Amino acid sequence: MAVDLGTGDGRAVLARAAAHPGELVVGIDASSAGMARASRRAARPAARGGLPNARFVVAALEALPGELSHFADLVSVQFPWGSLLGAATGDAPALTRRIVQLLRPGGTLLLIISASPRDERAGVSGPDPERIAAAYRELGMRVAASRLATHEDLEDSRSSWGKRLATSPGRVTWLMELRDCRAPGYHPRTDASDRGPE
Numbered sequence: 001m002a003v004d005l006g007t008g009d010g011r012a013v014l015a016r017a018a019a020h021p022g023e024l025v026v027g028i029d030a031s032s033a034g035m036a037r038a039s040r041r042a043a044r045p046a047a048r049g050g051l052p053n054a055r056f057v058v059a060a061l062e063a064l065p066g067e068l069s070h071f072a073d074l075v076s077v078q079f080p081w082g083s084l085l086g087a088a089t090g091d092a093p094a095l096t097r098r099i100v101q102l103l104r105p106g107g108t109l110l111l112i113i114s115a116s117p118r119d120e121r122a123g124v125s126g127p128d129p130e131r132i133a134a135a136y137r138e139l140g141m142r143v144a145a146s147r148l149a150t151h152e153d154l155e156d157s158r159s160s161w162g163k164r165l166a167t168s169p170g171r172v173t174w175l176m177e178l179r180d181c182r183a184p185g186y187h188p189r190t191d192a193s194d195r196g197p198e
Contacts, residue, residue: 002074003028003102006084010038010056012076012158017042017054024053026068030060061087061095064102072102078112078157088113089127090135100139105182109141112149112157114173127174136178145177 007027017025044050077088087095113127129146
């Protein structure tokens with residue numbers, strides 16, 4: 001299973017579901033509005049371009065269904081903002097832990113992060129790869145790749161925001177790939193403070 005957190009308009013989910021028909025691809029976003037069109041397209045009959053392996057979930061990271069824990073082989077967080085940006089960069093440790101809890105042991109986390117001055121004024125740090133790596137290391141993750149995102153990376157993200165960044169001069173965007181190094185069968189403890197509303 002692949003999970004796209006903060007999926008926005010859902011185009012990345014549709015693209016991956018089409019490219020990997022044998023894989024369940026789940027897009028998660030706190031807002032249903034952006035995903036509505038992609039969700040309707042996925043629900044069409046297969047003969048009309050539907051994608052039965054694409055699913056969309058309306059939920060904030062802190063209130064994700066427990067059924068999604070420890071199931072994903074790949075979790076993508078592309079161009080997050082607000083609380084999801086804080087989670088992705090390690091500035092909100094409880095939420096960072098929830099991202100990791102989506103992964104199966106041995107799974108991969110893909111981050112494409114770019115922060116604006118507005119984000120930094122709100123207390124969310126810009127992408128600092130060393131600090132991000134340290135935050136995830138405490139959760140059993142190691143960095144497999146870390147580099148500035150290229151124009152091709154932004155285009156390949158299938159994100160409308162990524163395409164805007166591709167033509168935005170002076171904005172720094174990092175791509176990081178992290179691998180889960182937890183032992184098979186290990187699940188990190190979830191404190192009561194980490195759980196969403198009952």
